[in-house]
Each structure stands twice: as C-alpha cells, then as structure tokens.
Amino acid sequence: MKKITLLAATVVASTMLFACGSKETSMSDSKDSLNLKLWVDPGSAEFYSKLVDQYKEENNIKYTIEVVESDTGKAQENIKKDPEAAADVFSMPHDQLGQLVEAGVVYENTKYADRISEENTELAVQAATYKGKMYGYPYGVESLMLYYDKTKLTENDIQTFETLTAKAKFGGNFEEDGAAYFLAPLFVSNDCYLYGEDGEDPSGTTFNTEQGVNVLKWIAAQGKNDNVVQANADLLSQLEEGKIAAVVSGPWGYKNIKEILGDRFAVAQYPKTNFGNGEKQMKPFLGVKLYSVNASTAHPLEAMALANFLSSTEAQKKTFNDLGTIPSNLSLQHSKEVLADPMASVVVTTSLPENSVLMPKIPEMVTFWPASLATISDAYKGNLSESDMKSKLDQLVKDTSVVAK
Template identity: 65%
Template structure:
C-alpha cells in the first residue's frame, strides 16, 4: 500500500510540474535545470548504437546535460529496478510482460505526457502491451514473435499453411519437453478458444485451460509425442536442421541468422500454420512480446526522462533501430513501409503480431507462478505421463495454482 501511495504522490507531482510548464510543451533542454543528468539502460549489444541515437537527440534539442547509456540485462529489469529504484536508471528498456510487477511495486512512472502520441503512432497490440489496468506506462519501440522457418527444397509454401500437411511430408523440430516449452505451447490453448487470465489477460481467476477445448489441446500435445515426424528439439535445434534430421522449426527473429547460415537461399519464413486440435480448424498462435522503454518512478527528473523515453520510441528512433539492429518496429507507419513489407523476417513478425495469429503475453504478476506449472503439465503430457482420464484434473490444478502470485 505504501508503494502504491508513493507512486500516486509522484504522479501528482508530475501533473503539477506539467501544469507549471504550460501543459508539458517545455522540452528538457529548456527546463532551466542545471543539475539534470539521466541514465538509460539499453539491451545488451546495443550500447554504441544508442549512444549515437542519444547524441543526435541531444544535438537536435540543444541539450547539454549528461545522458549516460548503459548496457543492462533488460530481461531482468523488474528485478533490478525493484531491488534498488534509486540506483536504477531513469529510463530503462524492458519486455512488456514485466509491467504488472513494476506497477504493483510502485517503481514505474505513468506516461502522463506522451500517452496520446504513443497511442496514435503505434499499433493497438503494442499500446496494449504498454498499458496496465487501463493506464499507459510504457513507450513501445518494437515487437517480437516466434515464426516458422523451413527448408524450401523440402517443403512448399502450400505445405506449411497447415500443420497436418507439413508434418505429413517432413519432420519438424519442436520443443515440448524442456525450458521454453511453456512459452511455445501455452498459446495453443488460446488458439483453440480457452482463456489465459481472461479476455484481456488481467483477470487472475480468468484462466479456462481446464475446459473441453483446453483438454483437447493437451490431448493433442500428447499425440505429438507419438508422431514420428515431430522431433523434440531445443538447444540442438540448429544441429538437427544442419544434419537434415528436420526440415522445419519454430524460432524467433533471433534464430534467422543461424537458419540462413545453414539453409542459405533455401530458407523459408512463414507465419504459423492452421491446425485442428480436436474442435475444428483454427489458427495456431504464438506469444507476442512488446519491447518498451519505461521511466523509473524514483527519477529526480521526470519531465526529461519522459521526453527521452518518448524519443527513444519515436518513429525516427524506431526506423534507425530497424535499419541498424533489425528490430521490427511497433510504429504503424513504419510497419506499412516498403522496407518492412519487402523484408521476409520483419513482414512475418508484423503478420504474427496480428491478434489473429498471436496472444499478447499477459502482464499480471501471477504469470510468474504460471510458468513452472504450465511447463510441467505440457512436458508430462507430451511424454505420456498424464493418463487421458486425468488430463482435466491436471489442468484444473494448473488453473487453481496459477490464480495467485506464489513466492
């Protein structure tokens, strides 16, 4: 409660600051502050790129205060920021699914100044990823999704449109057993009509994986363990592709370089196929991730921090990140540009980001307790360790266990 009150006080202070600055039109460079200095945490390997972006930002806006760019394990942003908010960066990159934990901890600053701009310029899914409990906190700058890679010398575009058609012809490498199987397979329950934390992903009691359609999905997963053309693959995914054991696999944008090195011109990239889990043909879905910049609630310079976060997620910065870092933009106009449309990888990510093909990863803190239970059920189901008459009970236990946050 103290943390929530603290965040409210910070937000009120920000509103007063904005009022005093003429509705928030004053830039950080004109604020009159002589002691401003900011830190920004960026993804590993992107430090030099963002130093150039920040330098151009400072030059364009006549900013003479220090903005320090630091590479950080942004996948652990919620852990680092919550541990010591005062020592954390003023602006930090993060995956959107950590948003609920940070809001509940009172360490993330509501986007009080640029909400309209962010909403207008980015896709609806990206804006949803930056929003929690009907308030916009983040500044989206990219989207990520898994997709299908395949060997065009063995499979055609027509083959990979349906799961059944693909596995009838060639072997596919999928992870149903090891770490990451939950991330891969959980969206299939939603594909078939079950709910993950309700309609909007924010209802702790809204998971329905134990309904009839969810039961059929786990039965289908069990059947894949018996399918000779489904090869369990995870860390050995690329070696399996290289030695010809598989002709298709599922990975994210991060897998493209390795796949292309193995397949060369025979590399095909496609959206997920359709499938019948037992209730009729549906579109298989993947999780959608939104890359965000966010502002630390403990920043001493909220106006300047928000301005910086907004710039780092602007169309200009997103275009540079796409051109130089292959980050698929969340900006609507950039997604419709010829460069993205004609890029096999980026255009596939954009297609996968459509709600018809992906599930926005829930942001509520309960997701922390969801992963271990989901992995166990999926892995045991695939390995045939759950008798068919116990499937519904296992899924009911999963639903009950993951309705609360567990320490």
C-alpha cells in the same frame, strides 16, 4: 475589504497549487544536477549513443545522458533491487510491466499516451498499459515463427501442421524448460483465455474447458508422431544435420538458421491445425519491447521526453535499419523497407490480434511458467492419461491464479 479577501484567496490558492504540484513540475525544475541514465539492450550502446546525440542536438540539450548496456531481460529484477541507483529510462520486455507497476517503481506515462495510442499497433498499446494506465513506450515487437527448408517443404505443405508433418520432420521444444512459451498460446488459439480476455484477470484462465482438454490431447498426440522431434538446445544442430526440416524460433534465431539453410531458407507465420474441434490458426506469444521511466527519477519530464523520442517513428525507423528491431509503429510496419524484409514481414503479420497472443504481464505469470510446463511435458511424454487431463487442467488453473511465494 473585498479586494483584500480576493488577494488572500489568490495567495492561498497559489500556495495550495504549489504545495500540491506534481513531481513533474517541482523536480524537473532542478537543472543544476540534471543528468539522465539510459539502460539499453546488450550490444546496442554505440547505436543508442549516436541516437541520443542526435536527440540532444535537435533539442538543444546540454545535460548529460549516459547510455549503459544492461540485461533488459532482467529489468524488473535490476530496477527493484535499487531503484535510486537504476536508470531513469530503461528498456524492458512488456511482460514484466505488471510486476514493476505493483512494486511502485515505474512512472506513469502522463504526457505521451495519446501519441503512442495513435501511432502504434493495438497489441503494442495494450502491452504498454496496465490496469487502465499507460506506463510504457513501445518500440518493437517480436514473436516465434516457422523457419523451414523450402527444398523439403512447399508453401502449400506448411499451411497446416498436419500437412507439414506428413511431409517432413518438425523440431520443437515440447518437454523442456521453455516449452510453455511455445505451447501455452495454443490453448488461446483454441478459444481459451489466459488470465481473461485482456490478460489481466488472475482468475480468468479457462484452459480447463473442453477446448483446453483438446489442446492437451493434441500435445500428447505429438509425442507419438514420428515426424515431430523434441528439439531445444540441439535444435540448430539437428537442422544442420538434416534431421528436421522445420523449426520454430524468434528473430534471435534468424541469422543462425539462415546461415545453416542458405538458399534453402524460408520463413512463415505459424500454420493452422485442428485440435479436435475445427481448424484454428496456431498462435505464438507476442512480445513487445518497451521503454519505461523509473518512478525514482529526479527528472520525470526529461525522462519521459527521452522515452518518447526513443519510441518515436523516427527512432523506430533507425532502430529497424541499424539493429533489425521490428517496429511497433503502424506506418513503419506497412513501409516498403519493413515489408521487403522476409522475417520482419512475417512478424508484422503475426503481430495482428488474430494471429498472436499478447503475453500477459500480470505478476501471476511467474507462477504460470513452471506449472504449465509440468502439465505440457507430462502430456507430451505420455505420462498423463486422457481421463486425467481435465483434473490436471483444473489444478493448473487454480495454481496459476496466485503469485508464487
């Protein structure tokens, strides 16, 4: 009787384990129809097709992995539109992660979180994590940086914003769409928080403090600074015509700016500045490029393994060499190849927590962009008096603590 009872218990336990088994086990066992789709950045399909072929060969994989170029900047829109038809693995900017997780369309990284945490930078790991769980597989970092004409500005000149603009004209976007991407991190540079210390607290923004008011005053002062020029769509033409000697742009601007400046080209991290309460390092937003797995994938084990490979040290090295994507991998960031690249070395330095602000990834950021742009633009154009700045920032903090309907 004891043996029968034990056998029955074993059968029941096994049945329960099978019934409650994870999607990772049950669905990945269906090999007959197994194939994966991978969405990659525009212009990178040829490179990734070769990388995927290498992955398949090294792991004796026989199933199809289809590589498709997609507008990764619209990943959250494209995935949410039809998750069943979307790619199993897709590239995305990390700031969309919160929206995707809240929509239930991203599969948690249940197998490779330790490897990613050990091998990547602190902020890259934070970018791949949302509400304490890891969903992403980081493979690159990017930020704005300072490009300048070294015949008009020396390395000493660009140490502070004040010495830079005393010597030559600076061009940046202070009043048009996109200005908040450049200027909002300056509030964090001056000891304010954007959505709390970890960027995930909707009620944690502190732009309406004395330090925040000082930043808004600083922005207003640039509107009266003869050596600060509004430049956005015309930034490259103004640089080419010699109207400005320094600009901010990201890795995407490197090729054109270097072509314009030629031998006069130089690049550096942001300077320091005094917002009115002591000298601070000006910080840009840091963006992290992630791979993520679609929650609707029929084959999560294989999808996670592919995302893990694409974010590995080996893959990041190839991606840097062939596409110029600056790695998030710690060892690669300190490699001779990366540090020998002027732009990459600047981004590596900028990606340190003391030099940049990880762009928040919570859904409330959708509300933040237009509201912060209005406040920044009004200050720069002289449409906001100093006496009204505190109340304006109070309203900004309130308005951006919720997701726009």
